Amino acid sequence: MSDPEKLPGIGHNVGSWPPRTISGTGAASKSTWVEIPDRNGAPSAWCYGDKRSYRPGETVRLFISATVSKLDIAIRQEGLKPTPLHHWSGLRVEFQEVPDQAYMKGCSWRETVALDLPEDLAPGAYIIEMRDPEGDDNHPALGHHIFFVRANRAENRGNTILLVASTGTWSAYNDWGGASHYRGLNTDYPHGGACPVLSAQRPWARGQVWLPPSAPRQVRKTRARQPMPPEYDSKDWAFANGYARYYASTGWASYERPFLLWAERAGYDVHVIAQDDLDLHPDCVDGYSCMAFIGHDEYWSMPMRRTVDAxxxxxxxxxxxxxxxxxxxxxxxxxxxxTCYKYTARDLDPIRHENPKLMSGAWEDPLIGYPGAQTFGVNALRGMYAGVYHAAPRSTRGFNVFRHKHWSLEGTGLGYADTFGDEASIFAFEVDGLEYEFKEGLPIPLGTDGAPEGLQIIAMNWATTGEYGLPEHSYYRALEDSDARFAALVLGGDERPETVERYSRGSGMMVSFERGAGEVFCAGTCEWVNGLIERDFYTDRITRNVFNRFLGCDL
Known part of the structure; x- marks a missing residue:
């Protein structure tokens, strides 16, 4: 949701883009950086396509800029066994300048090369890897891009998981060219230069598509054993190694790719689409029986939700x-x-008076009136942070079990009051919850915030929208109570201390419910996938239970 204002770590940039800085806001802030290519930087390449997804038989048009004169470019389908699609050897390229406000208006580069996709091409995610012809496989690639191929026909694909890549959230955190929905070079924008309108006609930031195994995740592996300032391992590593500020917050490399590898290893068939397709091509879900969403999934349009609801x-x-x-x-x-005006939507979004239901603010804002719980069973403003920044840094980072007889826990051996996933920190970063009360030792949704009738809270833990700790560590905090104040204003109607305190208390939940003829299961946490990465028994078994039920199989 928000971004650490202060970066206490010290590092040097060794990437191809020098950090362009902008002074942060607040009483004691450091500078931030965004990704802008440098013609005279280290050997590098950048690429974007005319679209994010295609059908078989369509033409992929690529726009490439590089600091070298030739590139070897390989395209492969992602998976346990990557499948080659196409290769160009020694392709002539050039450095193409980044225009002002490319983050908002696009790059407008000259087309470099095009590829006609085969009519029988398999659906999935396709990675573009760009290398220096003078190097070898021991040298790192100069850049990466990704596109998606949708299935060509609405045939029955009931035994296939349709993985929806969270491209809306990728876009929000993509600062390539000078700005994201969080930070930017243009200080005319509020909130540290956050730009409300972002272009898809630009490359993904470095680290969103590919990462080396050494890259830290957003959440530290260990909890501090005594009071200390928050530490920002991923941002320190990014600054020191020339990667994007937000690489660990979202992206294919951190979230969807690890899930895809787990699912294929487990024996599931997986197709992948861009989240944009739910808006632009809603028929892309036809024929599937199960959709999956993984990781940090924060930004959605109304048509995307309508597609999922239907x-x-x-x-x-x-x-x-x-x-x-x-x-x-x-x-x-x-x-x-x-477009997303976020915190400033009520004041600045041009559509706020004409059609407030489409205002680009929080779904739970009464002016929009479409809480996320109506689609997925949980809400962001009723949850938020755990185990990250100075927000519950000593959280247990696991789910506490309450309804141990629920079908999702079959074969786990878990009982009431057990905790799972804590060793892999699956309950961490940002989590979603509900308004609830306890009756006879069980959490019950109040139903006041969009929770569907019949929803069951299977497991949960607690979270916060505020940061706490010793006063001497306050300089290093990322958020203070800014999100608590926002939640208090939107949900409670004022920012009185008691209202802010109330909305600083949140939760994260694992829930399930039936609606219409269908069913939804939601583990409302960004870091569930880390349990799959680390092969945590409980996370693995629960995930299999869900997909086996939803696909009607036994893997």
Whole structure:
């Protein structure tokens, strides 16, 4: 949701882009950086396509800029056994300048090369890897890009997981060219230069598509054993190694790719689409019985939600192992732009008076009136942070079990009051919850915040929208109580201390419910996938239970 204002770590940039800095706001802040290519930087290459997804038989048009004169470019389908699609050897390229406000208006580069996709091409995620012809496999690639291929026909694909890559959230954190929905070079924008309109016609930031195994995750592996300032391992590593500030917050490399590898290893068939497709091509879900959402999944448009709601109502199953369902966006110009005014929506979004239901603010804002719980069972403003920054840094980082007889826990051996996933810190970063009360030792949704009738809270833990700790460590805090104040204003109507305190208390939940002819399971946390990465028994078994039920199989 938010971004650490202060960066206490010290590092030197060794990447191809020098850090362009902008002074942060606040009483004691450091500078931030964004990714802008340098013609005279280290050997590097950048790429974007005319679209984010295609059907077989369509033409992929690529726009490339590089600091070398030739590139070897390979395209492969992602998976346990990557499948080569195409290769160019010694392709002539050039450095293409980054125009002002490329983050908002696009790069407008000259087309470099095009590829006609085969009519029988398999659906999935396709990685573009760009290398220096003078190097070898021991040298790192100079850059990466990704695109998606949708299935060509609406045939029955009931035994296939449809993984939806969270491209809306990738876009929000992509600062390539000078700005994201969080930070930017243009100080005319509020909140540290956050730009409300972002272009898809630019490369992904370095680290969103590919990462080395050494890259830290957003959440530290260990908890501090005594009071200390918060530490920002991923941002320190990014600054020192020339990667994007937000690489660990979202992206294919950190979230969807590890899930895809786990699912294929477990024996599941997986197709992948861009989240944009739910808005631009809603028929792309036809024929599937199960959709999956993984990781940090924060930004959605209204048509995207309508596609998912309709899918469930007519009998589809949705598995969401993701957190932070918070902001409404709007796609424009056939998906080439994404608009989100976030905290300033009530004051600055041009549509706020004409059609407040489409205002690009928090879904739980009464002016929008479409809480995320109505689609996925949980809400972001009722949850938020755990085990990250100075927000519950000593959280147990696991789920506490309450309804141990629920079908999702079959074969786990877990009972009431057990905790699972804590060794892998799956309950961490940003989590989603509900308003609830305890009756006879069980959490019950109050139903006041959009929770569907019949929803069961299977497991949960607690979270906060505020940062706490010793006063001498306050300089290093990322957020203070800014999100608590926002939640208090939107949900409580004022920012009185008692209101802020109330909305600083949140939770994260694992829930399930039926709606229409379909069913939804949601583990509302960003870091569930780390349990799959670390092969945590409980996370693995629960995930299999969900997909086996939703696909009607036994793997």
């Amino acid at each position: 899918f469930v109502d007519r009998g589809g199953k949705v598995a969401r192992f993701a957190g932070n369902f918070l902001w409404q966006t709007r796609l424009g110009e056939q998906g080439s732009t994404q």
